[in-house]
Amino acid sequence: MAATQQVGSGVHRIADGVVNWYLIDDGGEVALVDAGWPRSWPRVKEALGGIGCSPADVTAIVLTHGHPDHLGAAESARKASGAPVYAHRTEVGRVTGKAKGSSPFALVPGLAPALWRPSAFGFVLHATARGFMNPTWVTEVTPFEHDDRLDVPGRLRVISTPGHTQGHVSLLLEDQGILFNGDALVTYDVLTHAEGARLMPDEVNGDPPRTRGSLDALARLDAGTLLPGHGDPFEGTPADAVAQARNRLS
Ligand SMILES: [Zn+2]
Known part of the structure; x- marks a missing residue:
């Protein structure tokens, strides 16, 4: 079962195991922000x-x-709805499974040293049961660029926040001061279960220094709530969240 929580006007968080995805309901037209695990489609329909x-x-x-825990049910949703799947131009190869490094097995060497911890091994079991190692790639992707304002429910503005992956973005719902920041900054560490604003573990960041650099872009944004890919919503400004994440790095 996935838990649904209202986190804004027409904005709903679905905590689907250790991953979040979101619905923006704008007068009956709905945007899905991330799409959970490869096996999340029944939960998307239920939500x-x-x-x-x-x-x-x-x-x-x-x-x-x-990543397979975020693009999860996107292809099923695309086929069922006819709606386009949007991703950053430099992320399209990963979303379609064609880029080098898009295979979930590419994450395994980075993760291997952490797996002696029962909590980290638990994540692998959790993810595997949800289809993580067998993603359904998206066959058609509509690319966007930094600073685009998407013609989608919520009129999301694209903020490039690379590092976790090359084409990682955050999405700003300006009317409500809500930032969907994906895995650029999270409030839950899937490998250790630690809570609070933090970066994802370096084991799963494609380019750790660039991930740290993207905190500058986040800190400048005007918002009052951050909705991460993992963990509870962060109530506060992006600058507050970034300060906490930086404290944990030192
Ligand atoms: Zn990720």
Whole structure:
């Protein structure tokens, strides 16, 4: 079972195991922000039903990045709704499974040293049971660029926050001061279970120095709530969240 939590006007968080994805319901037109695990499609349908909508109401699927626990059910949602799947131009190869390094097995060497910890090994079991090692790639992707304002429910603005993956983005719902920041900054460490604003573990960041650099871009944004890919919402400004994450680095 996935838990649904309202986190803004028409904005819903679905905590699907240790991953979050979000629905933005803008007058009956719905954007899916990230798409959970490869096996999350039944939960997407259930969550849509829970807000009085159906797959036909989905008009956009917007991805922060192309890891299998975030692009998960995107292809199923695309096929069922006919809605486009959006991702950053430099992330398209990963989302379609064509880029070098898009295979989930590419993450294994980085993760291996952490797996002696029961909590980290637990993540691997959790992820594997949800289809992590067998992603369904997206066959058609609509690319966007930094600073684009997407013609989707919520009129999301694209903020490039690379490092976790090359084309990772955060998405700003300006009207409500809500930032969907994906895995650029999270409030839960999937490998250690530690909570609080922090970076993802370096084991799963494609380019750790660049991930740290993207904190500058986040800190400048005007928002009052951050909605990460893992963990609870952060109530505060991006600058507050970034300060906490930086404290934990030192
Ligand atoms: Zn990720």
